Amino acid sequence: MNSAVKSKDGAGIDFGRALKDGVLIGIVAFALLGPLVGLKTDQNMANELILQNRLGLAAILSVIIGVGRFLLSAFIYPWIAARGRRSKSAVTLAELEARARVTRGLSVTGLVFLFVYPVLIISLFGVQGSIKWVDNYGVQILIYVMLGWGLNIVIGLAGLLDLGYVAFYAVGAYSYALLAINFHLSFWVLLPVAGILAAFWGIILGFPVLRLRGDYLAIVTLAFGEIIRLVLINWKDFSGGSAGISSIPKVTLFGIYSFDMGASNSFIKAFHLSPSSAYYKVFLYYLILLLALLTAFITIRLRRLPIGRAWEALREDEVACRSLGINTTNTKLTAFAIGAMFGGFAGSFFAARQGFVSPESFIFMESAVIVAIVVLGGMGSMIGVALAAVAMIGGTELLRELDFLKLVFGKDFNPDQYRMLLFGLAMVIIMVWKPTGFVSARQPTAFLFKRKTVSGDLVKEGHG
Amino acid sequence: MTTSHRNWDSDPVLTVEHLTMRFGGLVAVNDLSFAVGRGDITALIGPNGAGKTTVFNCITGFYKPTTGMMSMRPRDGSLHLLERLPDFVVARKAKVARTFQNIRLFSGMTLLENLLVAQHTPLMIASGMTILGVLGIGGYKTHEREAIERARYWLDKIGLTDRADDPAGDLPYGAQRRLEIARARCTGPDLLCLDEPAAGLNPRESAELNALLLSIRKDDGTSILLIEHDMSVVMGISDHVVVLEYGTKIADGTPTETRNDPRVIAAYLGVDDEEVEEIEHELDETTGSEGGRA
Numbered sequence: 127m128n129s130a131v132k133s134k135d136g137a138g139i140d141f142g143r144a145l146k147d148g149v150l151i152g153i154v155a156f157a158l159l160g161p162l163v164g165l166k167t168d169q170n171m172a173n174e175l176i177l178q179n180r181l182g183l184a185a186i187l188s189v190i191i192g193v194g195r196f197l198l199s200a201f202i203y204p205w206i207a208a209r210g211r212r213s214k215s216a217v218t219l220a221e222l223e224a225r226a227r228v229t230r231g232l233s234v235t236g237l238v239f240l241f242v243y244p245v246l247i248i249s250l251f252g253v254q255g256s257i258k259w260v261d262n263y264g265v266q267i268l269i270y271v272m273l274g275w276g277l278n279i280v281i282g283l284a285g286l287l288d289l290g291y292v293a294f295y296a297v298g299a300y301s302y303a304l305l306a307i308n309f310h311l312s313f314w315v316l317l318p319v320a321g322i323l324a325a326f327w328g329i330i331l332g333f334p335v336l337r338l339r340g341d342y343l344a345i346v347t348l349a350f351g352e353i354i355r356l357v358l359i360n361w362k363d364f365s366g367g368s369a370g371i372s373s374i375p376k377v378t379l380f381g382i383y384s385f386d387m388g389a390s391n392s393f394i395k396a397f398h399l400s401p402s403s404a405y406y407k408v409f410l411y412y413l414i415l416l417l418a419l420l421t422a423f424i425t426i427r428l429r430r431l432p433i434g435r436a437w438e439a440l441r442e443d444e445v446a447c448r449s450l451g452i453n454t455t456n457t458k459l460t461a462f463a464i465g466a467m468f469g470g471f472a473g474s475f476f477a478a479r480q481g482f483v484s485p486e487s488f489i490f491m492e493s494a495v496i497v498a499i500v501v502l503g504g505m506g507s508m509i510g511v512a513l514a515a516v517a518m519i520g521g522t523e524l525l526r527e528l529d530f531l532k533l534v535f536g537k538d539f540n541p542d543q544y545r546m547l548l549f550g551l552a553m554v555i556i557m558v559w560k561p562t563g564f565v566s567a568r569q570p571t572a573f574l575f576k577r578k579t580v581s582g583d584l585v586k587e588g589h590g
Numbered sequence: 591m592t593t594s595h596r597n598w599d600s601d602p603v604l605t606v607e608h609l610t611m612r613f614g615g616l617v618a619v620n621d622l623s624f625a626v627g628r629g630d631i632t633a634l635i636g637p638n639g640a641g642k643t644t645v646f647n648c649i650t651g652f653y654k655p656t657t658g659m660m661s662m663r664p665r666d667g668s669l670h671l672l673e674r675l676p677d678f679v680v681a682r683k684a685k686v687a688r689t690f691q692n693i694r695l696f697s698g699m700t701l702l703e704n705l706l707v708a709q710h711t712p713l714m715i716a717s718g719m720t721i722l723g724v725l726g727i728g729g730y731k732t733h734e735r736e737a738i739e740r741a742r743y744w745l746d747k748i749g750l751t752d753r754a755d756d757p758a759g760d761l762p763y764g765a766q767r768r769l770e771i772a773r774a775r776c777t778g779p780d781l782l783c784l785d786e787p788a789a790g791l792n793p794r795e796s797a798e799l800n801a802l803l804l805s806i807r808k809d810d811g812t813s814i815l816l817i818e819h820d821m822s823v824v825m826g827i828s829d830h831v832v833v834l835e836y837g838t839k840i841a842d843g844t845p846t847e848t849r850n851d852p853r854v855i856a857a858y859l860g861v862d863d864e865e866v867e868e869i870e871h872e873l874d875e876t877t878g879s880e881g882g883r884a
Contacts, residue, residue, distance in 0.1 A: 572703060
């Protein structure tokens with residue numbers, strides 16, 4: 127309360143100064159813009175050099191700059207300063223508890239919503255109209271939620287900055303694609319296989335690099351991600367090169383029903399439905415939802431086991447861990463392998479959903495997006511990561527919907543092309559607003575009397 | 591006191607022989623030999639830069655000594671050569687636990703969690719190396735409850751039970767030091783190495799620390815090796831004092847013996863006459879308090 131009063135006082139005092147500031151900057155701007163913008167040399171029809179007087183334009187620009195500066199000094203800077211003061215002042219336990227309650231409520235409603243979402247969409251848009259909403263939004267976002275949760279184990283819990291996570295996603299996708307095509311194995315057999323192979327590659331990568339810390343670890347993992355991609359491009363006999371692998375078999379309903387129209391056990395024929403790919407999409411939606419929830423469930427369980435506590439302890443202080451008899455190399459490797467395993471699961475799902483994989487899908491940008499989701503969400507927080515995935519992936523998808531902007535900016539305007547720009551802007555704003563991510567507070571894994579939320583200020587991010 | 595005189599010669603828990611540690615051209619520890627008696631409180635003292643913490647880092651496996659042999663004999667009768675073991679094995683198998691000069695708690699984790707992390711090794715086995723634990727089979731829950739009880743016992747002992755669910759980073763300095771000792775003790779060590787446990791403590795906290803260390807020794811029979819500058823701690827509770835100067839041992843004996851060693855007074859306390867008198871006076875005082883306790 128006190129700080130709010132102070133900041134109001136501060137704004138009152140700042141007002142005169144802001145005006146002075148604005149006028150001063152306006153004058154300086156005019157002094158600069160006067161000769162630069164206000165006077166323009168040009169050629170007339172007789173090829174003579176003439177001087178155009180555009181001082182009016184310079185004046186308008188100066189006024190805009192002056193007013194902008196005034197607004198900055200009067201409102202924006204005090205607001206930022208007040209924010210800084212507020213975030214520095216310790217958050218009370220009651221506030222933390224209230225936030226934790228909100229988070230818990232949000233996860234329950236979110237879960238219920240996720241389960242009814244396809245039903246809701248079909249009832250709103252019809253069977254055929256639901257494809258876009260279930261597939262482009264639902265499935266796409268849930269893949270990233272799952273990837274975010276998988277990487278959250280590595281970055282959020284163990285504090286190891288892994289910039290090559292997409293490599294394990296690629297291993298999972300290619301494992302499924304190659305084994306399904308060459309050995310005609312079912313998705314349900316290959317899902318665990320892909321997970322195990324990804325975990326295996328996680329260990330192979332982890333073994334040499336986990337003695338590195340911080341930036342060095344980040345660089346080596348980044349390189350590993352690129353190596354996997356380049357191998358996939360260049361080893362044409364194995365992976366089909368940059369052309370990729372196509373006609374990857376679809377997922378079946380546990381081998382009982384197929385989603386291929388022509389198959390004898392076709393799901394659509396069996397239930398006498400009108401032919402549409404929407405049913406397959408809904409099936410995929412529930413499949414990735416369950417896979418993501420499996421990731422969440424296992425992560426929550428692991429956190430309460432000694433290995434999960436060791437990961438978090440490792441993020442807090444590696445030296446202290448070693449002094450307590452924890453084998454830090456093995457602990458890091460487990461985090462890497464388990465994170466990679468979930469990446470592999472997601473990868474094999476991705477391959478089955480797309481029916482086509484190529485190295486193009488596994489570029490560094492993907493890793494960066496997943497890391498951004500984990501960091502934005504608040505490292506270690508499941509619900510935060512899920513929210514960040516919705517914001518990042520859903521937000522980018524939504525940009526495709528903004529066709530009305532073409533009316534404003536002309537026919538050639540494609541809002542989709544600005545998504546990276548908006549993406550960056552959103553990241554900067556969120557990092558200013560909430561530097562530790564959406565949900566930074568930590569829930570203890572055990573308690574004696576009462577579970578108290580730990581403020582994010584005390585939780586360390588880890589350094590490799 | 592149950593310990594006989596010169597316990598460290600007759601029944602050593604740790605024997606350090608000819609330990610030398612070089613960093614490039616700098617000889618931090620030079621041909622150091624000493625023994626830590628079972629059930630003793632041994633103090634390793636010396637002026638700043640004498641190499642005390644280096645000795646600790648060698649014993650706990652954080653440094654690999656240039657030469658030398660360190661044999662650790664836990665209660666189970668096994669023998670471990672510490673210079674051959676990686677740091678986490680020193681803690682796990684050779685039963686040596688340590689604290690740090692600059693406190694290294696897991697500040698974002700609660701007090702209880704800090705003490706549970708310390709019980710990682712037995713809990714890891716109880717959770718079937720995680721696999722059984724994830725599936726929810728095996729008796730992990732019972733083991734965790736036992737571990738929580740053990741943690742509670744130690745929280746009671748350091749007087750922080752009511753703060754069990756607060757993050758460790760929120761504790762005041764003195765409490766953090768006590769928690770770090772409790773955390774090291776939770777690993778179930780036979781030798782507890784404390785690096786300046788009384789640094790930054792006020793006299794009252796210092797007295798509490800003495801009581802805590804004595805009770806750890808009495809209740810659990812854990813041997814304690816400590817680095818300390820606080821003479822009231824060193825002279826008040828230790829059975830055996832080893833004095834280092836420039837990495838070399840200059841005195842080794844009971845507190846009374848080392849206290850009266852002129853080389854110790856010269857090296858550790860400075861050669862200035864005035865200072866020596868002053869310190870001698872201080873030492874007389876601590877002798878007095880020790881006598882009072884006996």
